[in-house]
Amino acid sequence: MGNLDNANPIVFLATKERNVLPEEEDDIFTDKFDTREIFDLIRVINDPEHPLTLEELNVVEESKIKVDDDANAVHILFTPTIPHCSMATLIGLSIRVKLLRSLPSRFKVDVQITPGTHDSEQAVNKQLADKERVAAALENSHLLDVVNQCLARRATG
């Protein structure tokens, strides 16, 4: 465990499951994507280093998600646990891939670091916004394996 960037992260409580309203199960209604729905998609992503989720490490928070369903826009800020976290790009990539796989293709997804929380904020943001680099990264089987491990649902308990 000596090689971890942050060996002793603060652990936060996970939120409870969402309360599903009766009309949400009714196919007559068109549900718009809201922040909780996006949060539910990304809060369960595994941290690349710890046996914890991004939610438990407070890397993602519902309050830092903006969704405008009509404008097809999703904007996410994530907060690395420490300012020199070397995993920031990988975490951002995992969030991006999770949403690429889960949301309708009409959505434009922006994933950025919470301002002021990482030493290489600009560089990481630019890399995550470059679709060509993201596309090339996802053709790299080693990197894709690592991303898929972050996205795999862990058995709970």
Add this chain to the structure above:
Amino acid sequence: MQTLKEFQTLTGHSDRAWCVSWSPSGTLLASCGGDKTIRIWGKEGDKWVCKSILADGHTRTIRSVSWSPCGQYLAAASFDATTSVWSRKAGEFECLATLEGHENEVKCTAWACTGNLLATCSRDKSVWIWEVTADEEFECASVMSTHTQDVKHVKWHPCKEILASCGYDDTIRIFREQADDWECCTTLKGHESTVWSIDFDKSGSRLASCSADSTVKIWQEYEPGNSEGVVTTDNISTWKCVCTIGGYHERAIYDISWSQLSGLLATASGDDTICVYKESPSPDSKNQPQFELVARARGAHSQDVNSTEWSPTEEGLLASCSDDGIVKLWKLEQD
């Protein structure tokens, strides 16, 4: 205003389509993408149809394709770090050569006006120039590592052996051959983010660039001894940004095409839109040109528009392609 009217949708790519490129005669259109294929489209009667699929050249995404000036060769840049060159003989394409050397993803290729030189660029930050020998072989003539980040696009001057490149370091570089070696003679700074693409106008004295900062910039060449008194050093032209076109796209602009026939500019963006601009009359059009939007196709594709190119032979004919995997043909019409 004018209208960009979609007149044909070409389907076939099974993944994102990255690039469209017209053959010099305007009779064929090549497209490529994430499905690792190149598709060649041609006209049958009134309709454009898929004429060939070149499928076994690359093991990863094909990022871009470009035709040689004679139309007999097609070069393709791939994320598999190689560039393939295809030869068209009797209507059939065969892979003539696979150029190796770049360390990782090749992003773009371009043929010089003479057809004797081919340029390639890569995420490895380098631009390579290959000489085409008489017996159809390709020899590396120069490797230029001036960019500090990955190089997204290369484009040759329309009538001189002058090369421009642009990329992730937010700059545009201009290269020329000097005393038997290639050198970067100018660096153009001004964009605030990645410069995704560049194109020269018909004369080659102007360059248009488009960027992730959502703007287009027009750069004017000032030759040594220019009448405007713009300072040049070492007998090398100075390039100055004379116009910035902003406010029309909401996201990154991935490609720009400058029509040699009409002088119109077309841009393709991550906001799913294609815009067309025309230079408007102005008192000092060389030093302070003005461009106006003449057509905008919102939702031109259902996802990011990655590439757009004017037909070299039919005025107002435009091709585009997108993350939605579709290639579209457009005509610019008067309202």
